[in-house]
Amino acid sequence: MKPASDYLSYLQAHAGRFLSDVAVLSEQPNVLIALQAHYTVPAYTRSLFETYDIDFPSTLINAVPKRQSEFLAGRALARAALDRLLDTGVSIAIGEQGSPVWPGGVSGSISHSHGKCLCLVLAGEERLIGIDVEKVATGASLEAILKEALAPQERDRVFQQTRFDPAVLATLIFSAKETIFKALHPVVLQFFGFDAAVFNSIHSDQKLSLSIVHSLHPGIPQNKEILIDFDIDGEFVRTWTMLDRQTLAVQRSARSPAVGLG
Known part of the structure; x- marks a missing residue:
């Protein structure tokens, strides 16, 4: 079954043993979205890439299930974030050092730790952003x-x-x-x-x-x-930042709003 056009709603409606509790942590339409979900490594199977309509990268063929499951959870959230922010579902390539290659017009960051996954995406490329969960x-x-x-x-x-x-x-x-x-x-x-x-x-x-x-x-x-x-x-901490690409100043303006993840 292929996902509907609203990919976030699809993830929420098809929550299961592997990916669950898909939630919006923060959102400003056409500006910013932060998503969170839980994933369960023992429930992972490679067929879930087809279920969530995510391309399985050749670089992960020999990876352990834990790494494959982390990748799938992160890319599913990233696709949902892009779909919600830009009304388009595009794939995210893998860079030479394993980092996500975001499509033009956005900045994004993904993190996962012990079954919790986060994704933060901002419209525009003038900011540098990072997010992490541990x-x-x-x-x-x-x-x-x-x-x-x-x-x-x-x-x-x-x-x-x-x-x-x-x-x-x-x-x-x-x-x-x-x-x-x-x-x-x-x-x-x-x-x-x-x-x-x-x-x-x-x-x-x-x-x-x-x-x-x-x-x-x-x-x-x-x-x-x-x-x-x-x-x-609870048992997890989250950190994040948004920096002006030119000055590295922390952004807290109307054009670059604070992210309330609490």
Whole structure:
């Protein structure tokens, strides 16, 4: 059965064991849409690509079911977002480094973690956007974040503050760095590590302050501060940002509205 013209309604009406709880987190018609869904890896089968009318990429032929299921959930949400925002359902190619290649006229970002998937799409290409979702790390995962994603001074800041549980803040910083990578990748066009951005402080209850400390691109000044929005949703954290492509200023104008994901 092929999806109806309203792809978001199709996903919501055909929620099942694999993809469920498809919801609009934020929407401004013709400007912005953010979607969220849950996906269940054990319920995944490759035939679901046909069910959701998503092309199965040859690059995933040898991928494990978990990776294939993440890809399918993300691309289904992205298609729904594009259909809702632009009234067109177009496929999203895979870039050389695995990142989505969005169609002209939009900027977008996808994230998935432990069965939760997010997609944020904005009309226009003058903004750089990133979104990320992570399950709050514990045990070995938390130790890996503290060791590999945070520098010593960042770890000190995590454990010296009292506003958040250290595990929550460490996960938020990890997520914020993922969001920065996604937002800046269309400009940098190459991989850069966690050490490229450094956590400064909790700017407010809903923002983190980070600085770009490596020379990533002539258009990205070193020590440039970037503010990352965040919220905490049970066991998960979400981070996102929208930056002016030319100045890297956080966008909060009528033309580039704030994203309320809470």
